[in-house]
Amino acid sequence: MKTVVQCDFDGTITQDDQSFLLLDTFAKGNWRQLLAEYREGNISVGHFNTKAFAMVKEDKQTLLDFIKDKVKIRAGFSELLTYCRKNGFQFIIVSNGLHFYIDAILKHIGVNNIKVFAAQAHFSSRGIDVKYMGQDGSYSESEFKETYVRSFLVNSYRVIYVGNGLSDISPAKQAHHIFARDELLAYCKEASLNCTPFVDLNDVVRGLELLG
Template sequence: MEYIIICDFDGTITLNDTVNAMADEFSVGDWRKLDEMWICGKCSGSEVSQKILEMIDTDEHKLREFIKNIKIDPYFKEFMEYIKEKVIEFYIVSDGFDFNIETILEENEIIGVICFSNMLQFEGKKLMGFYPNVNEDCKKCGNCKRNIITNVNIENKKIIYIGDGYSDRCAAKLGDYIFAKGELANHLKEENIDFIEFNNFKDILLKIKEII
């Protein structure tokens, strides 16, 4: 049996959500009200993301220095070593931004990982988001993880999904095995969908060794 692992980034690989952290650090205004509008379905994911970016007052250098200090799960590198050894297909899918992901992976010397996310560009202190994987029929999230999984899993492998948040809801349900914590775990409980609850990647690694 062959497997493909699809993994969220913010709050899953990282200990804190990088977009929330940078908004807390640099925004001028109450950005969390916008986040609530997204959860309630009043705004699309890309609309809310851009509005939050417009509230952030920083530049590329300051943001990079801040983001690089956000910690990752202490067992993630061990997990990556194992799946590379077993040659298991692995992708990061995120409704956050490429700048944050690339900065943290580089800081932690993690290379060769294929990532799908929203894109962040700088025009001085102006931050602009780009959303190449938005689902025009839904627009709930800036980066449609469900469509990405369908596109990358061309060999119809068994899907192992790892996530923690609202943007993982649709995609996680494609998983043959779902690892969840936080908001995603609460949602799956409400929907009576089987999943494996985890605290960190040590938990995930032990279970994946059993699965494969």
């Protein structure tokens, strides 16, 4: 069976959530109230990001200049990519974060040729216009990550999910195996959902070796 490793970005590959760093610094408004509404289940993560980033008026380069020296990559990322490549596993990043900074961070650390699916950002003086486009080109504010898991399942892939946050819960539940930390791990424990905890991405490599 073909294997795909679908991996989150913020808080999974990176130690911190880059979008939160950007919003804390540049958002002109109470974006954390929107975050609270999302955490309470009142709005989707896509709706949260769309409304929150509309509060950011700075240009793309200003944001990239700010974030490039702040990002901390979780240990084991390079080893995970090497393991997947050697074993013929497809590795993709599917994130509710913004494509422009994910792409820039990957290039900054010398990582190329990885498929990244994330929100598209259009910059203007009115704020950042964030849009989530599904695989078929249609607008997809909710279930963005889930659509990719389902697509791989339909195409007979074994899906390995790696994530950390609330937005990872629904897609992870559909995968064959879960590597989890933080809020995703807490949910798995509460729901008695089988998963492998990880501290860094070397733990994921070791777990994949055991799964075979």
